[in-house]
Amino acid sequence: DSGVTQTPKHLITATGQRVTLRCSPRSGDLSVYWYQQSLDQGLQFLIQYYNGEERAKGNILERFSAQQFPDLHSELNLSSLELGDSALYFCASSPRGTHEKLFFGSGTQLSVL
Amino acid sequence: SQQGEEDPQALSIQEGENATMNCSYKTSINNLQWYRQNSGRGLVHLILIRSNEREKHSGRLRVTLDTSKKSSSLLITASRAADTASYFCATRDTGGFKTIFGAGTRLFVKA
Numbered sequence: 001d002s003g004v005t006q007t008p009k010h011l012i013t014a015t016g017q018r019v020t021l022r023c024s025p026r027s028g029d030l031s032v033y034w035y036q037q038s039l040d041q042g043l044q045f046l047i048q049y050y051n052g053e054e055r056a057k058g059n060i061l062e063r064f065s066a067q068q069f070p071d072l073h074s075e076l077n078l079s080s081l082e083l084g085d086s087a088l089y090f091c092a093s094s095p096r097g098t099h100e101k102l103f104f105g106s107g108t109q110l111s112v113l
Numbered sequence: 114s115q116q117g118e119e120d121p122q123a124l125s126i127q128e129g130e131n132a133t134m135n136c137s138y139k140t141s142i143n144n145l146q147w148y149r150q151n152s153g154r155g156l157v158h159l160i161l162i163r164s165n166e167r168e169k170h171s172g173r174l175r176v177t178l179d180t181s182k183k184s185s186s187l188l189i190t191a192s193r194a195a196d197t198a199s200y201f202c203a204t205r206d207t208g209g210f211k212t213i214f215g216a217g218t219r220l221f222v223k224a
Contacts, residue, residue, distance in 0.1 A: 002155060002157075004155070033212065035214070042214065042215075042216045042217065043156075043201065043214040043217070045211055045212065045213055045214070048210055048211065050210075055210045056210035056211045058211060058213075088153070090155060090156070092155075092156075099205065099210060099212070100143075100144055100146070100161055100205065101146070101158045101161060102146075102148075102156070102158060102203075102212060103158070104155035104156045104157070105155055106154060106155045107153075107154075107155055109153075
């Protein structure tokens with residue numbers, strides 16, 4: 001158990017819908033990272049937050065947004081969902097003072113039908 | 114876009130043999146890490162090597178880094194069936210906050 005909690009584990013929804021994925025980092029970790037893993041694109045970095053502020057942005061679509069709350073949990077919002085958004089979404093956190101070692105949650109499997 | 118490219122994409126070996134996976138990357142880095150992923154599960158950090166290091170060991174793992182060639186290798190010695198997983202290299206570029214993953218090598222160890 002990495003200590004990073006992601007909910008829900010599975011999500012099935014329809015095209016055009018909006019969903020929210022939730023992540024609680026390990027106790028004490030200030031950084032949260034979001035990744036999307038699909039068969040054709042591999043593991044893509046989406047966005048990183050540090051202590052509530054956006055720190056780095058990757059290949060995140062405009063239909064996607066994220067935030068980190070004062071209690072350090074983070075949410076990834078995916079809207080106007082398309083079939084191609086079906087993927088495994090991972091959250092990771094890293095220890096305070098370093099961004100070198102990421103601890104991953106078990107992921108949310110999103111299926112858009 | 115992905116920073117690292119692993120080679121081979123897939124590898125099948127017998128238990129007890131050594132497994133070698135390679136990773137190439139494009140930009141200057143602070144460090145390079147290797148992660149393991151069991152099917153459909155979260156990634157687990159295995160080992161980190163800094164840009165000023167050439168080789169590092171951890172148990173049955175040996176990692177090398179050649180910054181002049183922008184490449185790294187992961188050697189798993191005396192492999193076990195339980196080593197069956199996907200292995201990813203990840204890089205953190207200088208001055209950046211992103212950790213970018215390669216496409217991964219799928220390792221299958223036959224008992």
